[in-house]
Amino acid sequence: MIEPLLLTTARLCTFDGQAPLTNASSFFFERDERLFLVTSRHVLKDAASGHQPDRIEIELHVDAENMAKSTGFSIPLYEDGKSVWRQAVDAAGEVDVAAIEIERGKLPEPTVYRAFTPAHLPGGFDQVEIGSSLLIVGFPLGFHDTLHHMPVARQGVVASSFGLRFQGQGYFLSDARTHRGASGAPVVARIPALESCQGDLPWTLLGVHSARLDVGRDLQQDEALGLNCAWYADILLTLTEG
Template sequence: MSVESILLTVANICTWQQDKALTCASGFYFQRNQNLFLITNRHVVRDEDSGHEPDRLEITLHTNPDNVAETSAYSIPLYDNAGQMLWREAKDNAGTVDVVAIPIDSRAFPADAMFAAFKPTDLPGDLENIEVGESIRVVGFPLNFQDSLHNLPVMRHAIIASAFSLRFQGYGYFLTDSLLHRGSSGSPVVLRVNRRVSGRDHFPWMLLGIHSSRLDSVNQEEGEDERLNLFTAWYSDVIMTLTNHQPLP
């Protein structure tokens, strides 16, 4: 059964605190050498401002290559027995980056688990070749919406809304213009590239960033002004920092 690889890179995430379900979000797989990571937003795993402190995540895995509708839940702890966090986070000059990498031992996945992963070669090499107004895509589970039979994400259209080669207001993100919702947090922001020119015959997608949150004007007047529908997407190069060390023995 043929499923586009880009859809299999994205994981539907549910956050839990013991037996209490909390929120839903999106994430995606990233493989560096032999090591697999789940990438999502930091506010998905911990958000001090709202008191959101799950102790584990649950993702949905496709388990039958002949029937994509067959799935199982896979639990990922966020803390070890000593209470130490198991995810990796980063800071830059502007503060905490809203991206985390969670090491995953894929050897514990079901034997026939179907998933695809971005790799370092899928990251952009020259930021100046990507321009404002470029048509891009965001793949995830907005409001936990999905193909409920096959448990696959949906793809939304967006454009790059700020100068891609410049960090917006000094932060480690660029802006996108789209119609996005809660649950999209942690979605990969991708650019489809020409297969022949790029040499990406197997996977024609470049990972530009990680969708994070809405950004509105401070001058917005409630009841008077519509929302800007601008969103932050953290540059994907932070993933190389987060996955720099070996996570598995």
């Protein structure tokens, strides 16, 4: 038996033509019968570093009886010169989350996956306490179960007041060991009060992992903070409406 949570997340690779660029994480979100792929916006374009792929490829399972079978599914990032992903801004600036709508008819038949829905979003900020346990499910440094094409989970805790915009930005902090390649991973927790409406995927989607957070420090004497930015998942209601 495969835990449904592991099937929500897909390994994502970026390309410039046929040239591979970076590895990242992504997950599926479903709303009103429409399917979206969610990742960090900087995975798709990052002007500061000059990162500008023209397509991405995700790895999909295609046989429920044999999880070792998978295929790559390519998604162009531009159509008629315009980006196909949805992103958002708020009062503090750009939100580092992007969503791409996927046409189900173009997916391989069959495709084995699970998707979060609006029912998996927190019902209120008071349901998550500081220090609450969470998981970041993704592909750190591209590492994963290469036979069964499954992500791995890093355990952490909520490290700032959940519901409060940390330093005015639309994210909260997690305390977890993370690496490059985890960008775009879902940040989830078990909240018993919500599980009755979440079916056999009893996880609450708290946020979208973006990046490690650090400060100016003495590299010889001070360890990295070990804190990370996770953008609040309710931004997906904005990105997937209409």
